[in-house]
Every structure is written in C-alpha cells, then in structure tokens.
Amino acid sequence: MSEWFRMTLGDFVDLQRGHDLPSGRRVPGTVPVVGSGGITGWHNEAKVSGPGVTLGRAANLGVPTLVQGDFWPLNTTLYVTNFRGNSVRFVYHLFQVLDLGGFNSGSVQPMLNRNYIKSFPIRVPGRAEQAAIAEVLRSLDEKIAVNERIASTADALARTHYERERCGLVGQTERLDRLARVVVGGTPSRANPDFWNQGTVNWINSGKANEFRVTEPSELITEAGLAGSSVKMMPPGATLIGITGATMGQTSRLEITAGGSQNVAGVWSEDPALNDWLFYDIQARVADLTKHASGGAQQHINKKIITDLDCVVPDAPKLDEWHRTTAPLLARVAHALVENRTLATLRNALLPQLMSGRLRVKDADTAENAEGTVEEHV
Structure with missing residues (x-):
C-alpha cells in the first residue's frame, strides 16, 4: 500500500477566484459557464482548459463541480489552477468530503476566501x-x-408514442376526477416527536415534483403521524403535481408507495394503462392548471382545478x-x-x-x- 501524506490544502493544489461574465456579455456557444451551483449557462469562449474543478465561493460554499472540458468559471467560484500532478477526479472527490462551510469570510453574503482555506489540513495518498x-x-x-x-x-420514446396517439383523438374528453382519484396530502405536526421519530412510512414534500421520477422519500413518518394527519398514501404509478409556490405545475411520477405533503397532489387510477396515459396527459396540460392558480406572492393550484381538468383518453x-x-x-x-x-x-x-x-x-x-x-x- 502507498503511503498517505499530511499536508495543507494550499500545498496540494492552487486555487483562484473565477472571472466575471454577465449574462449580457455571453455569446451562445458550447462552453459551460460554471457558477457556485454548477453549470449555469453557455458561452463561445473558454477561460480555463479542462478538465477542471470549481468550488462554490458565494453560496454553496466549498461544494465542488467537476468539469470534463474547457470552461468559464464565474466569480462566484474558486477554481483549481494547478493540480500539482494530482488526479483531477481525486481532487474533486476530496473536496466532496472536506467541510469548508465554516470558512465563511463574508459579513452579509456568505463567501469562501481561498486564503482562509490554504492552511486547511488534509491527508492524501x-x-x-x-x-x-x-x-x-x-x-x-x-x-x-x-x-x-x-x-x-x-421516457422520451414513451412520450413520443403518447403524442402520436394523442394527435388522432378529437373531442374524447373526460373530467379527471371521473377517470382517477385525486388527493392532496398533509404534514404531520413537527412538534409531535411520535409522528417523526423512528418512522417507517415514506413521506414526500413538494420538492419531489421537480424530480424526473420519485424513487425515495423526502423523510419518514410514523404510523401515528399518518393516522394523526391528513397525509394520503399514494401507490407507485401515481402522477405527482406540485401545487404551491416554486414547484407549482411541476410533475413527476411516483415509483414507490408514499404519502405527500399539503403542497403536492397525487393522481392515480386502478388501471395501469390509464395510469401511464394520465402521466403524460397531465404533463401536457400543465398550462391549463397553472392559468387558474390563485394567490398573491404564493400562487396555488387548488384541488378543484385538478379534478375539473378535461383529459383526452383513447x-x-x-x-x-x-x-x-x-x-x-x-x-x-x-x-x-x-x-x-x-x-x-x-x-x-x-x-x-x-x-x-x-x-x-x-x-x-x-x-x-x-x-x-x-x-x-x-
């Protein structure tokens, strides 16, 4: 086995602050523009030759992004300018396990200063x-x-088959609540530890509506939490719809049995064929849901908007x-x-x-x- 060496982060790699590139100065191209949360856009010019590694400097402090090709690191990042002969991918994974969030040097906005982390002790092979x-x-x-x-x-092939079949259907509409069950969930009281501690029941929040498919829960609740709240259990194959705020109108497909929060609606049928069809038909009709949303700063789709949705079914x-x-x-x-x-x-x-x-x-x-x-x- 090779020896592992103790050193500082500054001895291991060199870091530099990224470079300004306002959106108005970007020219459409194939070069990724990397911010503190990863790739945020594209440009026609690279500032750094890849592969490379960036770190979140303003927000997502210390969170790394691995970039395989040439790229432009924004000033919200730090990026490695010299790997000093070390493996690029190893450097990326090392930053994944280092806790650099405590090196916040900003007074108002979080900020990671490369000079503050140079002395961070590490051990590497x-x-x-x-x-x-x-x-x-x-x-x-x-x-x-x-x-x-x-x-x-x-998924794209299945969607294509849906769209092709859908084009041949004219006037064959049915209100959604006559085709499937529609439920809106709830959240067990956070103040009651019996509802959350050592839970075994899958529970999802509205953020899951942003996912391609839901294959794991947001959290686990207890059977007491399920019984003591308005949480409704939904089966695999249910279509999830975000109904409030940032995830309003987002849809996903549930691949597990789970209950949902009050900010997500679930739609499903006992017929697997209809269930699969409704998944694509609801996705295609999102604009018909969101245009009826109500509320001020926090827009909301109520349950009746969903149940009244006219769906087209072969x-x-x-x-x-x-x-x-x-x-x-x-x-x-x-x-x-x-x-x-x-x-x-x-x-x-x-x-x-x-x-x-x-x-x-x-x-x-x-x-x-x-x-x-x-x-x-x-």
Whole structure:
C-alpha cells in the first residue's frame, strides 16, 4: 500500500477566484459557464482548459463541480489552477468530503476566501492510489450517468408514442376526477416527536415534483403521524403535481408507495394503462392548471382545478394497444432509476471511507488505472 501524506490544502493544489461574465456579455456557444451551483449557462469562449474543478465561493460554499472540458468559471467560484500532478477526479472527490462551510469570510453574503482555506489540513495518498480511488468512484458515477441516459431515452420514446396517439383523438374528453382519484396530502405536526421519530412510512414534500421520477422519500413518518394527519398514501404509478409556490405545475411520477405533503397532489387510477396515459396527459396540460392558480406572492393550484381538468383518453382497445408499446419503456425507466438508487448508496458509503484511507484499493501502488477491489484498512 502507498503511503498517505499530511499536508495543507494550499500545498496540494492552487486555487483562484473565477472571472466575471454577465449574462449580457455571453455569446451562445458550447462552453459551460460554471457558477457556485454548477453549470449555469453557455458561452463561445473558454477561460480555463479542462478538465477542471470549481468550488462554490458565494453560496454553496466549498461544494465542488467537476468539469470534463474547457470552461468559464464565474466569480462566484474558486477554481483549481494547478493540480500539482494530482488526479483531477481525486481532487474533486476530496473536496466532496472536506467541510469548508465554516470558512465563511463574508459579513452579509456568505463567501469562501481561498486564503482562509490554504492552511486547511488534509491527508492524501500518492498519485497511484489517487488514480485507483478515482477509478472506483468514476466507474460508479459513469454507470449512474448511463442509467440516467437510458431512463431519459425510454421516457422520451414513451412520450413520443403518447403524442402520436394523442394527435388522432378529437373531442374524447373526460373530467379527471371521473377517470382517477385525486388527493392532496398533509404534514404531520413537527412538534409531535411520535409522528417523526423512528418512522417507517415514506413521506414526500413538494420538492419531489421537480424530480424526473420519485424513487425515495423526502423523510419518514410514523404510523401515528399518518393516522394523526391528513397525509394520503399514494401507490407507485401515481402522477405527482406540485401545487404551491416554486414547484407549482411541476410533475413527476411516483415509483414507490408514499404519502405527500399539503403542497403536492397525487393522481392515480386502478388501471395501469390509464395510469401511464394520465402521466403524460397531465404533463401536457400543465398550462391549463397553472392559468387558474390563485394567490398573491404564493400562487396555488387548488384541488378543484385538478379534478375539473378535461383529459383526452383513447377508447379501451386503443389504450391497451398504446400501453403494450409503452409499458416496457416505463418499466425500463423504473429499473434504471432503482438501480441508480442502489449505486448511489454504495458510492456515498464508499466515498468518505476511501477518501480517508479507512478503505484502501488493493494493489493501488501498481495499478494506475484499475477498478480494483476494496479492502478495509484500519
């Protein structure tokens, strides 16, 4: 096994503040513009050759972004100007586990100052073990990315089949509450620990409506929390609709059994074919929901707006035919995302162990580029 070395962050890599690039000065192109939260836009000119790593400097303090190609780092970031022979991906993963949020040097706005973090103590292995660790984590990240592309492609194909079938339907509308069940949920009292502590019931908030598919809960509540609140349980296949504030009009598909908050509505049918059709039909009709929203600063879609939505549905034979084509695609989406949940759990468990040296990649001293096997090191 290679030796691990103690040093400071300033000895390990060089950091520099990013560069101004107001939106009005950006020219459409293929170069990513990277801010404190990741890629925020595109430009026709690069400021830095990739691959590279940025850190959130203003907001998201210390949160890293890995950029594979050339890029433009904004002044809301710090970026690595010299990796000093270290593995780029290892540097990225190291920043993932470092807690730099306490180095806030701003008085009004949070700010990460590179001079404040230069003396931050770290412990890192030699280049060969860096590469081996990075390869283990890279293989997991890339498999997750492949699954995301598979899910996105399968979903796009299913949507195309929906749109093609939908074009042939004229005047065949039905009010949504005559086709499916519509519920609005609730939130158990936060003041009652019996509703939350050691919960086993999946519960989701409205932020989940922003997700491609919901494969895990926001939090867990107890059976007492479920019974003592207006939370409604929803089955896999339900369409979720954000009905308040920032997520109003956002939709997602539920892939688990879960209850929802008062800021999310759920729609589902007992018929799997109709359930799948309604998922795409509701997505296509979001504008018809949001145009009836009420409220001032906090816009809201009430339940009646959803139940009154006129949906277009094929007759039973055509719906069954459409479903025979799309069901395998939707099953592929669900399979890819469930697998990603397992892979992400594994990666998140391995990350701090590998980056601290508590787990070691076998034969890292001689394997510059190998997935390797992981063994415990105490």
